[in-house]
Every structure is written in structure tokens, then in C-alpha cells.
Amino acid sequence: MEPGEIHALLGENGAGKSTLMNVLYGLYQPDEGAILVDGRPLRLKGPSDAIAAGIGMVHQHFMLVPVFTVAENVMLGAEQVKGGIAGLLDRRRARREVAEVSGRYNLRVDPDAVIEDLPVGIQQRVEIVKALTRDVDLLILDEPTAVLTPQETEELLTVMRSLKAAGKSIVFITHKLGEVKAIADRITVIRRGRTVGTAEPSASRDELAALMVGRDVRLTVDKQPAQPGKPVLEVAGLVVDDDRQVRAVDGVDLTVHAGEVLGVAGVQGNGQTELIEAIMGLRPTLAGTISLDGETTHGWSTKRVLRAGVGYVPEDRSVDGLVKEFSVAENLVLDIYDRPPFGKGLSLKPDAIARSAKERIEQFDVRTSSAEAAVGTLSGGNQQKVIVARELSRPLKLLIAAQPTRGVDVGSIEFIHSQVIRERDVGTAVMVVSSELDEVIGLADRIAVMYRGRVIGVVGPDTPREEIGLLMAGITPDTAPANPHEGNAAATPNAGGTAPAPEGPGNEDEA
Amino acid sequence: MSTTAVPEVAVTAVDEGFWTRARKAGAVLLALGVLATVLFGAFATDQQARFTLSETEGGAALEINGTVGAILFGVIAAAAGAALLAGVPKRWFTLLLGAGLVAFVLSFLCWQVSAAPEGRNFMPLVNVLRGTFILALPLTFGALAGVLCERSGVVNVAIEGQMLMGAFSGALFGSISGSVWVGLVAAAIGGAFISLLLAVFAIRYLVDQVVMGIVLNLLAVGVTGFLYERLMATDAEKYNSAPRFGNWEIPLLSDIPLLGPALFRGNIFLYLGLLLVLVIHLALFRTRWGLRTRSVGEHPTAADTVGVRVLGLRYRNVIMAGLVAGIGGASYTLALYSFTKNMIGGKGFIALAALIFGRWSPTGALLAALFFGFADQLATYLGAIGSSIPDQFLAMLPYLATILAVAGLVGKVRAPAADGKPYVKG
Numbered sequence: 001m002e003p004g005e006i007h008a009l010l011g012e013n014g015a016g017k018s019t020l021m022n023v024l025y026g027l028y029q030p031d032e033g034a035i036l037v038d039g040r041p042l043r044l045k046g047p048s049d050a051i052a053a054g055i056g057m058v059h060q061h062f063m064l065v066p067v068f069t070v071a072e073n074v075m076l077g078a079e080q081v082k083g084g085i086a087g088l089l090d091r092r093r094a095r096r097e098v099a100e101v102s103g104r105y106n107l108r109v110d111p112d113a114v115i116e117d118l119p120v121g122i123q124q125r126v127e128i129v130k131a132l133t134r135d136v137d138l139l140i141l142d143e144p145t146a147v148l149t150p151q152e153t154e155e156l157l158t159v160m161r162s163l164k165a166a167g168k169s170i171v172f173i174t175h176k177l178g179e180v181k182a183i184a185d186r187i188t189v190i191r192r193g194r195t196v197g198t199a200e201p202s203a204s205r206d207e208l209a210a211l212m213v214g215r216d217v218r219l220t221v222d223k224q225p226a227q228p229g230k231p232v233l234e235v236a237g238l239v240v241d242d243d244r245q246v247r248a249v250d251g252v253d254l255t256v257h258a259g260e261v262l263g264v265a266g267v268q269g270n271g272q273t274e275l276i277e278a279i280m281g282l283r284p285t286l287a288g289t290i291s292l293d294g295e296t297t298h299g300w301s302t303k304r305v306l307r308a309g310v311g312y313v314p315e316d317r318s319v320d321g322l323v324k325e326f327s328v329a330e331n332l333v334l335d336i337y338d339r340p341p342f343g344k345g346l347s348l349k350p351d352a353i354a355r356s357a358k359e360r361i362e363q364f365d366v367r368t369s370s371a372e373a374a375v376g377t378l379s380g381g382n383q384q385k386v387i388v389a390r391e392l393s394r395p396l397k398l399l400i401a402a403q404p405t406r407g408v409d410v411g412s413i414e415f416i417h418s419q420v421i422r423e424r425d426v427g428t429a430v431m432v433v434s435s436e437l438d439e440v441i442g443l444a445d446r447i448a449v450m451y452r453g454r455v456i457g458v459v460g461p462d463t464p465r466e467e468i469g470l471l472m473a474g475i476t477p478d479t480a481p482a483n484p485h486e487g488n489a490a491a492t493p494n495a496g497g498t499a500p501a502p503e504g505p506g507n508e509d510e511a
Numbered sequence: 512m513s514t515t516a517v518p519e520v521a522v523t524a525v526d527e528g529f530w531t532r533a534r535k536a537g538a539v540l541l542a543l544g545v546l547a548t549v550l551f552g553a554f555a556t557d558q559q560a561r562f563t564l565s566e567t568e569g570g571a572a573l574e575i576n577g578t579v580g581a582i583l584f585g586v587i588a589a590a591a592g593a594a595l596l597a598g599v600p601k602r603w604f605t606l607l608l609g610a611g612l613v614a615f616v617l618s619f620l621c622w623q624v625s626a627a628p629e630g631r632n633f634m635p636l637v638n639v640l641r642g643t644f645i646l647a648l649p650l651t652f653g654a655l656a657g658v659l660c661e662r663s664g665v666v667n668v669a670i671e672g673q674m675l676m677g678a679f680s681g682a683l684f685g686s687i688s689g690s691v692w693v694g695l696v697a698a699a700i701g702g703a704f705i706s707l708l709l710a711v712f713a714i715r716y717l718v719d720q721v722v723m724g725i726v727l728n729l730l731a732v733g734v735t736g737f738l739y740e741r742l743m744a745t746d747a748e749k750y751n752s753a754p755r756f757g758n759w760e761i762p763l764l765s766d767i768p769l770l771g772p773a774l775f776r777g778n779i780f781l782y783l784g785l786l787l788v789l790v791i792h793l794a795l796f797r798t799r800w801g802l803r804t805r806s807v808g809e810h811p812t813a814a815d816t817v818g819v820r821v822l823g824l825r826y827r828n829v830i831m832a833g834l835v836a837g838i839g840g841a842s843y844t845l846a847l848y849s850f851t852k853n854m855i856g857g858k859g860f861i862a863l864a865a866l867i868f869g870r871w872s873p874t875g876a877l878l879a880a881l882f883f884g885f886a887d888q889l890a891t892y893l894g895a896i897g898s899s900i901p902d903q904f905l906a907m908l909p910y911l912a913t914i915l916a917v918a919g920l921v922g923k924v925r926a927p928a929a930d931g932k933p934y935v936k937g
Contacts, residue, residue: 048818063813377592
């Protein structure tokens with residue numbers, strides 16, 4: 001790393017980027033090897049050593065205490081105190097410091113705001129302020145754009161440029177090619193824990209993608225135009241709270257027709273999870289109605305919803321989708337174990353279960369040593385295929401897939417996408433919820449964008465990314481000046497005066 | 512593009528149905544009020560119910576005719592309930608509920624006091640207030656121990672055991688040395704011993720904290736019970752006759768009517784308890800230690816990444832909690848009684864309830880402890896005036912109040928987010 005350099009670390013999910021950086025930040029201890037700073041080897045026993053050595057990190061999952069104010073979070077661990085041994089907090093000074101740093105780099109952070117009330121983009125800037133007040137020279141940004149809207153991403157890149165201008169070095173971890181090309185000075189590609197190459201930002205996307213995944217990949221989904229039929233799922237005026245009794249879904253109206261894919265786009269945490277859970281009967285609805293094939297599902301148990309012909313690929317497969325200790329075969333019948341031919345009365349029919357497992361493992365290309373292997377031993381992609389196999393083995397009216405390809409390798413992504421489209425083509429209504437905009441655009445026939453618990457707009461898949469991005473940020477064509485395209489153009493100078501890079505993050509690829 | 516102001520969307524109002532929380536509380540209160548009006552009004556006698564401002568029958572007093580009082584306050588309680596049932600703005604909820612409950616208790620008292628035999632038909636408010644504080648004191652210490660522990664993310668179910676061990680070591684070492692101060696220090700160390708075990712098993716060995724707490728309570732009962740039999744029961748003179756702290760009268764303040772005799776003529780534990788509430792409250796919200804404690808209880812990983820030593824801080828806080836609980840235990844043996852087997856008798860668990868009822872804040876814990884203390888004191892008082900209510904029911908009163916308070920009145924409470932979750936790096 002050189003001073004004032006932005007160095008991108010590119011690699012697929014699970015390639016070892018975050019682990020490497022956690023070692024650099026002192027959170028993990030290296031088994032072997034050394035870290036050199038200014039030519040001297042550095043032993044990091046913990047994050048405080050890293051901070052002392054001038055290394056700061058913005059984690060993928062923010063390290064902010066939600067119930068604290070910005071100033072409290074920033075001062076934590078490096079508190080300015082007065083009153084000697086009593087250690088009274090000098091809040092005024094902390095507030096001033098936050099205001100000063102945030103002013104210097106144009107971060108616009110209010111020191112007195114409480115973290116949990118702030119949008120994710122601002123929380124991220126709080127993290128940056130936190131690092132900057134500790135006088136770091138090297139800032140590690142771990143997947144900083146994963147939770148941002150395209151517009152917030154553009155702002156972040158502007159902030160990174162101004163940090164670079166101030167002589168700070170930045171390590172930028174990502175798997176999004178567009179962003180890398182837009183901002184990096186140098187690119188290191190990591191695959192399966194090894195450096196597989198260094199590239200200049202002038203390298204083409206295809207070269208980078210090939211380096212990253214080790215083979216050529218196709219990034220689009222093949223499909224025919226949809227032939228929507230009658231409405232299958234109708235949601236009207238739905239209101240749902242999250243676990244903390246905070247309103248998460250705030251009056252949502254949605255319709256999904258047979259034979260179409262409705263994509264639900266939105267930055268994570270805008271009520272998508274709660275919406276699905278409410279439809280599945282996993283979360284009480286406070287108001288509004290959900291009807292399935294014209295029948296209202298109010299008060300239905302989840303089992304009844306499933307039996308009515310709803311397939312569900314949950315967001316977090318390891319928590320909600322599978323019983324990790326159970327075998328692949330057992331996981332494949334979790335939904336219908338009590339129905340013939342798999343069960344009768346009090347007993348299970350192991351033969352029938354094993355037979356059907358074998359068929360489905362083949363049909364869905366699940367790579368496992370045997371049907372008896374515990375599902376937890378499979379790779380993420382194959383675990384996901386087990387879930388998809390289970391859900392698609394029943395006759396469905398509606399398929400709900402939440403983040404169907406999160407943390408899944410490229411090969412499995414293609415397979416899962418093709419399965420989803422096949423299900424659509426046999427006339428099932430499909431709802432795909434994803435925070436990856438490319439996935440939504442690739443799969444969906446219509447896209448509903450959620451923002452703060454509401455569907456802020458429903459658009460076609462040919463809508464420009466920028467327009468969807470604006471919607472994800474809560475800006476509808478009505479509130480933005482003139483049409484959304486102009487709105488975006490007007491916003492860019494506002495965000496720092498830098499012209500957008502030719503290959504801006506507005507159209508990054510998912511590899 | 513967060514530069515463009517996003518219009519704050521109004522949150523859709525949800526029709527929660529007719530039976531909102533306020534309405535349910537209102538219905539209960541209305542029923543209680545009607546019950547009070549009819550029943551208490553019928554049972555109350557035409558005697559005056561006197562609430563004297565002193566410790567005796569004489570002196571200034573608030574007086575009301577028993578029947579009139581019981582009916583009047585009953586009607587007030589019913590009215591408050593009816594108002595809640597009819598639907599009032601949210602901000603009035605606490606006020607109306609509080610007023611209604613107080614009126615219900617007053618109606619009850621009017622009946623009880625007026626129906627008491629001649630010569631005992633008065634209520635000395637000084638005594639009741641002082642008794643409330645005395646009974647609330649161990650709860651306050653216990654709840655403070657809970658605050659220290661749980662704010663840093665360790666569930667402390669072992670308060671009972673810490674207090675018991677404190678009471679025991681206070682009595683033992685106080686007796687042997689003949690010094691109250693040695694006893695006090697020993698009590699604190701005794702409590703800290705139990706909490707050290709909690710810390711080691713919960714923080715180092717990641718044992719389930721609730722299970723560990725229960726086990727430690729049993730351990731404390733067993734160890735102190737055994738040693739009591741072996742030492743104290745055989746030679747009480749030598750091992751179980753600790754000197755006691757006397758009452759210290761604070762000049763000037765103790766002359767304030769009502770409050771003075773109740774609050775400023777107490778023993779060291781009363782002053783220490785109130786001081787600790789104040790100190791811990793300030794420390795928790797105004798100092799570096801407090802900020803770090805709360806961060807560790809809410810999001811230990813975040814604290815770790817900025818260089819806060821999570822485990823060290825938890826150890827320290829858990830042990831401090833033991834010191835405080837131990838002193839709470841000593842408030843029995845070094846001021847009131849000699850040690851007996853299992854003498855804390857569940858007060859540690861009520862302290863846990865006070866902690867939750869007080870929403871994990873030191874001042875809240877004090878108020879909750881006073882509430883339970885009052886219920887306890889009321890039971891004692893009613894026993895003394897020969898109430899027609901059977902003893903057994905009176906003895907239930909504090910526990911009944913605990914259940915009602917924790918289940919019904921607390922509402923939505925947010926515990927520290929990492930409370931009870933062991934922290935493992937990485």
C-alpha cells in the first residue's frame with residue numbers, strides 16, 4: 001500500500017477478503033506470515049494495536065451501538081475525560097470533534113442523532129468519522145457498498161476521493177466490478193484465500209471477472225416474456241411490526257399474478273423480510289389483508305399457508321431454511337414428512353424418503369457425498385439447492401424466494417435462476433426478494449421497490465437502474481425534480497462536484 | 512443520494528382493535544374501583560380513619576370518615592378506570608393509572624383503618640414510610656447489583672446467593688472480630704466471591720448464565736446452611752453475635768416533618784444505598800466507565816473493535832455487583848437480625864424483578880424497590896392492627912405486587928441487547 005492510494009481487494013463471497021482484513025485489524029490472529037508497516041513487522045494483539053498503528057476499519061456489519069448517539073459511538077474507546085479519576089465524559093468536546101471531522105470531509109453527520117434512527121448510508125459515514133477521529137492513515141472498507149443504494153454508493157466514492165486527496169490510503173474490499181473500475185488505483189484479486197493476480201483499473205470487466213471466479217461467467221438470465229394470468233397473491237394495506245415492535249411494513253399493496261415474477265427490490269431492512277414473514281404466517285399482521293387465490297389467509301398457520309401451495313425459500317438458509325444437523329434426505333421432506341408416501345400415522349417411511357431424495361439430488365444437481373450426509377457439511381450453493389429442490393417438489397401456486405442466491409457460487413446462481421424461471425413458465429406466481437438489484441432486474445417481469453416499509457413504486461424490468469436506485473433511496477419521480485434521470489444528474493454535482501466515472505457503480509456487475 | 516431530503520412518511524395508524532393496553536388496564540381498574548366502592552364501602556365503619564404524621568396516635572393527622580373515604584376513593588379509582596376505558600390520549604395513561612391505583616389503595620386503607628379496634632385505628636405515616644425504606648433497602652442493593660451486571664451483558668440471577676453469602680460473612684467475621692467495619696468488608700467480599708464464580712463460569716466457560724445463577728443460589732444456601740449448623744448454631748455467642756450499626760441522625764435534615772424521621776435517622780446502609788443509587792446512576796450515564804459498560808452490554812463486538820476490553824470489563828462489573836449485593840446482605844446481619852438459615856428468603860429474586868420493573872436503571876430500580884417495600888410494609892402494618900384479612904393473604908401481598916408489576920405494569924421493556932449472551936471473539 002502506498003500513501004494516498006485506493007487499493008481494491010476483489011474476490012467472490014467467501015474468498016477470504018474479510019478474514020484477511022480482520023487479521024490486519026487485529027481481530028483475528030495470523031497462523032503464519034507477517035504484516036509489514038513502513039518496512040517493520042507488526043504484531044497486532046487486538047484492534048487497539050491496529051488503531052495505534054494507524055489502521056482503521058469500517059466493517060461490513062457496522063460496529064455501532066444502536067442505542068447510542070453518533071458522538072457516543074465515535075468517542076467510545078477513545079473517550080476524552082475530565083474530572084480526573086472519576087472519568088467524566090467530555091461530551092461537548094466529542095460533539096465538536098465529530099462536527100469538525102464531518103465538516104472537513106463533507107460527511108454531514110449530526111453528532112446528536114441516535115444511530116438506530118439513521119439510514120444505513122449515514123451510519124456508514126459515522127463509521128468513517130469514527131476511524132478518522134482516531135487519526136488513521138490506512139482505512140479498510142469491508143464491502144461498504146453492499147447495503148447502499150446506487151446513489152449512496154456514488155456519495156461514498158466521492159468521500160473516498162476526498163480522503164485520498166487528504167493523503168489517506170484506502171483498502172476497498174468488494175466483489176462489484178463497476179465500483180472497482182471507477183475508483184481503484186490498483187486491484188488485487190483474491191480467490192480461495194490466495195492472491196491470484198494484480199490488475200490495473202484499465203483491465204476489462206471480463207478479465208477481472210474471469211480472474212475472480214476462475215472461469216468465464218454469464219451474467220444474464222435467459223427467459224421468454226411472461227404470460228401473466230389471474231392474480232394469485234394479493235396484499236392490501238398490510239402493516240407489520242418488526243421484532244422490536246417498530247413499524248416495518250407500513251401499508252403495502254402488492255399483487256402477484258400467475259406466471260409472472262414480481263421482483264421486490266430495496267436496500268436491506270426496508271421491510272422486505274417482515275413482508276414475507278407476514279405472508280408466510282410467521283409474523284402477525286396488524287392491519288390489512290393477504291389473500292391467496294382470492295381466499296384471505298388471516299389467522300392461518302404457516303403450515304396451512306404451505307399446504308395451500310406456497311413455496312418458501314427463506315432469507316437466511318442456515319437459520320430458517322434447513323436443520324443443519326439433519327441429513328440431506330431429511331431436509332428434503334421437512335415440509336411433507338407427515339404426508340404419504342413419506343409418512344403414515346405416527347411412522348415415517350425411510351425407504352420412500354431415501355428414494356425421493358436420490359431422485360431430487362440428481363434432478364437439482366445437489367453435490368453431496370450421499371443423501372445421508374448432514375446438510376451443514378454442504379457448500380452454501382448446494383444447501384440452497386436442497387431448499388429449492390424441496391420447495392419446488394410440491395405443486396405450487398406461489399413461490400416466494402428471499403435472497404435466493406446470497407452467498408452462493410456463480411454456477412449455483414445460474415442453476416437456481418433457471419429453476420425459478422422454469423417454475424414461472426409452468427404458471428406459478430413468483431415473488432423474488434433480493435437486495436442485489438441485478439438479480440431482481442434479471443429475473444423479474446415487474447419490479448416493486450420497497451422503501452421504509454412501503455412500496456414506493458412498481459416499474460418494469462427495462463427501467464434504467466438509476467431510476468430504480470432513486471426509488472430505493474425513497475425518491476419518487478414526483479418528489480425529485482422533473483424526471484428521475486434529471487434528478488440523478490442534478491444530484492451528482494451536489495455530491496462533491498466530481499463527474500461520474502464512465503463505468504460508474506450505476507451499472508456494476510455481479511460476478 | 513441522501514442529499515435530497517426524504518419526506519418523512521407518516522406511519523400508518525393501526526387499528527389495534529378495541530382492546531388496547533390502555534383499555535385493558537382501564538377495565539381492570541374500573542372493576543377494582545367498583546369493588547372498592549361497594550365492598551370496602553360496606554365493610555368500612557363510621558369511625559374516623561386517621562393518618563397521623565408522626566410515629567404515634569397524636570399530633571397532626573389527616574382524617575376522614577371511614578365509609579365516606581372508602582367510597583370516595585373507590586369512586587375515584589373507578590372514574591380513572593372508566594376514563595382509560597373510554598379512551599384518553601396516550602400521555603395521560605401513566606398518570607390516570609397511577610392515580611387510580613393510589614385511590615384504590617387509599618380506599619382499602621380507609622376500610623382497614625376505620626375497622627381496626629379502638630386505639631389502633633390510626634396509621635402512623637412516619638412508621639409506614641420508614642418501614643417502606645427499610646424493607647426496600649435490601650431490594651435496592653440487590654437491584655443495583657443487577658444493574659451493574661446486566662448493563663455489561665451478564666445476567667445476574669445469583670443476586671439471592673450473593674446477598675446470602677454477604678449476610679453470612681458479615682455476621683461471621685463481624686462476630687469474630689467484634690468490629691462492624693470488618694463485618695462490612697467481609698460481607699462485600701463474600702458477595703463478590705459468589706459473583707466471581709458467576710463471572711468465571713459465565714464469561715470464561717460460557718455456561719448458560721441463568722442456569723449458573725440458579726446453581727450459585729443453591730450453592731450459597733448449602734454452604735451458609737452447613738456452616739451455620741456447624742459454627743453458629745453450636746456457639747452463637749462467638750460466631751453469630753455481630754455488632755450492629757446504630758442509627759445516625761443527620762442534623763437539621765432529620766427535623767423535616769415526615770421525611771426527616773423516616774429518611775435521616777437511619778443506619779449506614781440507608782445512606783449508603785441512596786448514595787450508591789445516585790453514584791451508579793451518574794457513573795453509568797456520565798463517565799467513561801459507564802459508556803463502556805453500556806456499549807459492552809449492547810454490542811460487545813463494536814466495543815471490542817474500538818479497543819474496549821470486553822471480557823475484562825465484564826469481570827470487573829460482575830465482581831462489583833457482588834460487592835454491592837454482599838453489602839445488601841449485610842444490611843440484615845449488621846443492622847437488624849442475627850444470621851439464620853436462608854434468611855434472604857427470595858428477596859434477591861424480588862430485587863431481580865425490581866431491576867426489570869425499574870428498566871435496568873439505578874433510579875428506576877430504587878423506585879421499584881420502594882414499591883415492593885411498601886407492599887411488604889403494608890402487610891406488616893395490617894397484621895399489627897389486627898386486620899380481618901387472614902395472615903396468609905397478607906404475607907402474599909409483596910409477591911402479588913411483584914407479579915402484577917412485572918407482568919402488568921412494565922409494558923415494553925428493552926433489556927441491554929447483549930444481556931445474557933457470552934462474548935466470543937471473532
